Amino acid sequence: MVNSEGQFYTMEGIAAAVLMVITASLVMSTTSIYTSGDTHIQDMQLELLGNDALKVMDTPKAAGANSTLEELVRDWNNTEFNNEFNLSINEKGINERGFGNLYYTSNVFYINKTGVVRDKLFSYSRTYFGNPNAVRVTRWVFVGSNAPIDGIGQFSDFNRTRNQTVLLEVLIWRE
Amino acid sequence: MNGNNGEEGQLSIDFLIGFTIFMLGLIMVANMIPGLMVGLRRTTAIDYDAVAYRTGAILVEDPGWPLNPMWATLNNYSIQRFGLAIDRETPNVLSRLKINKFFGKDIVLVYPDDYRSRLVFSDYPYHLNITMTEPGNSYSVGEPLPDLNLSGYGYIRRVVRIKEYPYAELNLNESYMSNYCVNSTAANATQNFTIRMDFSKFLVKNLSPAYQFNPQLEPINITIYNFGSKLNNTGNDTMGWLFNGSCHAASPEDWENANLTPPDNATLKSISFWKNGAGLPVPNVSQYNLTVSGIKNTNPLSNLNQTLRHNDTLSFILYSGVFPLDESTIMDVVFTFQDTPPRTLINGTYEIDYNKDGVLKMPDLREGWLEVAVW
Incomplete structure (x- = not known):
């Protein structure tokens, strides 16, 4: 049986992953201050x-x-x-x-x-x-x-x- | 059979693809998070520098505990916390007594147990090296430093000032001593010369503890010299003094006329202590140090029989903590001379105070460096 119901899940997965990766990248690029530990x-x-x-x-x-x-x-x-x-x-x-x-x-x-x-x-x-x-x-x-x-x-x-x-x-x- | 051919219990392939992509994204983000902390990560798990800083701060800025009586006057079992500062209001100004005690000069402290439990306050077995450097002098407790290239250690250095002990110095030949003459007869051979210390005048509120004479923290240190000027053979008075009392010395001729040999020495019979008019027990020999021209007298203070010649210098130190002294104490140290006939011409009470006759010497604060290494 072939229909379009499954498309919904795939798009959600891609959207969620992209959102997470972009958010994490933004957080890292804005708050990281690179100093040596001591x-x-x-x-x-x-x-x-x-x-x-x-x-x-x-x-x-x-x-x-x-x-x-x-x-x-x-x-x-x-x-x-x-x-x-x-x-x-x-x-x-x-x-x-x-x-x-x-x-x-x-x-x-x-x-x-x-x-x-x-x-x-x-x-x-x-x-x-x-x-x-x-x-x-x-x-x-x-x-x-x-x-x-x-x-x-x-x-x-x-x-x-x-x-x-x-x-x-x-x-x-x-x- | 229904219309879906029995496939309801199975996930669709599209859902699986979507879920897989989501999980991959989640894993990527989870992997990124530790990277956030890279900049703050240390090479070792323990921040030894922080421990060194804390230890240095306790030593330099804290007077320790208990405060009264001061920990440095107690035995090791009664000490709860080390701290070398004179007072909490004078950080970086350290007490000589506390330094001596801490570095084990006067009491036996066992490394590492005594130091870990009263200074570092941790169950972790830290290794310590604490070093005090003064101009021309350096001493330490703890272990030798490890190789910095192999294991490293936490380190802090503090610049400090050290308060030395005040001391009293009485020159019997000075004019301020001219009124302290004997007024006794030959029958009264005992002469008492009292040095009085009223601690309410020493521990005054408008003077920083860094410049006070504090009997809790500092020994009572009295030096008396030039006894020759008060010997009973230097005056020009007549014979009368020997028998009816006078404030003038008998001359050698007077002694000769009385068929006596003029003395070239006097006898210090005893030294006793009074607190607010009440007698104090005689300290034992480990609680004081009496030297005459550098030679130690170990006789009991109640029966010294110490000969004092013209040029002798008497130095007496009563160590801190022997008697409970506070700001309400008036302490008398009584030097008793006893010869028949009298050989000294000194009695009365001399009260020591700041800026009086220059007798009480307050040494300048000395510089020093305290270093703490922890690993």
Whole structure:
């Protein structure tokens, strides 16, 4: 017996299969972000390390004293900041994971005389060329109204009519 | 027989084709799904980095448990959780006492059992290597690291500051000690010099725990030197002092006139402890360390008979946890000198406080690095 009833089933099957395959392809092509499995962990390690380094530099060594970080930013002492921060992030311990070749660059964000937020390069161990794996850590640093004073006029547009807490931004990456 | 020739129970070939196509499509989609997770898949089943991170966070940011009395003053069976921070409000500032205890310098902790159950909190038999690095010094617990190329391990590194023990340093020759003179007669040969610590003045709320002298976490460490300046043979007073009491020293001539030999030393008879005016039991010899110019005295504190010469430096350390001390405690450490006739010219009570005469020394926070490896 030959009739057209069976056609219905065949077309349904094809339609369902095509729908499923197209849907799955769409889902995969739109939501997949191809990263290596451990990238987020390396980022977390660098971020934690950078935050720790800034935090301990911002912890005064004695009661009533200023923190090292505060003094270094206030005095615009990027040489000493480089020594301390580099030591903090690159101290070699038991690690064998390349924690010993980290590089950083740092900027300070402040308010200038016209009330605009500006930034200046503070200290760096290597020039930053947009390394995609760099992580960013920040710390607010109170510098008051008379600082930073570096003696060569880099902060000539610093708004000295008010106390300021500047934002120190550090980018850290591994090479 | 009916009109369909008995074929009703059979599937039509068209239905089978449609169903087969549907199933093939379903299988293809099912095969695609695991591909979604490729980017997030790890090479091993356990995320060791996460375990290392958690372990590092507990050590660096948590003060441990119990808090009062502090775990570092207890034996291993009473410790519930390790944590090296001074206080939960001061993460990354670690206690020297806790570091010493954790790395097994003062108490015996057994790796791996003591560490797994109080730090990692897992039934999985993780292997650990925890290392503390300070400038010029490094120590660790756990096992040697495995070959990174063969098996790998989870790793985290934390930058920390370490709070060293405060200590009191009394120079008897300084002007702040000029009023602590003896006022006794020859018959009263016992002289008590008391060092008082009022912990309500140390544990003040407006000072971060990172800069406080905390008797729970830190030993009572007292150094006294320049005894020669308080010996009873340096003054220019008359004979009278020896017999009717004075705050001036007898000169060598005075001693000679009294047919006595001027002393070149004094005798420290005992050291005792008082809490809020009540006497405390005598600590046993493992709970303190008494040295005089570097030589240890192991006699009981109640009967020391320690000779102190002109240039001797007395160093006394009462380890933490010997007595229950808190912010309401007023602690007296009494140094009793006993000679007939008296050979020292020191008595009274000297109270130690922050910023008073520079006696209480608070060392700067030191830098350090804590590393945790887990595999």
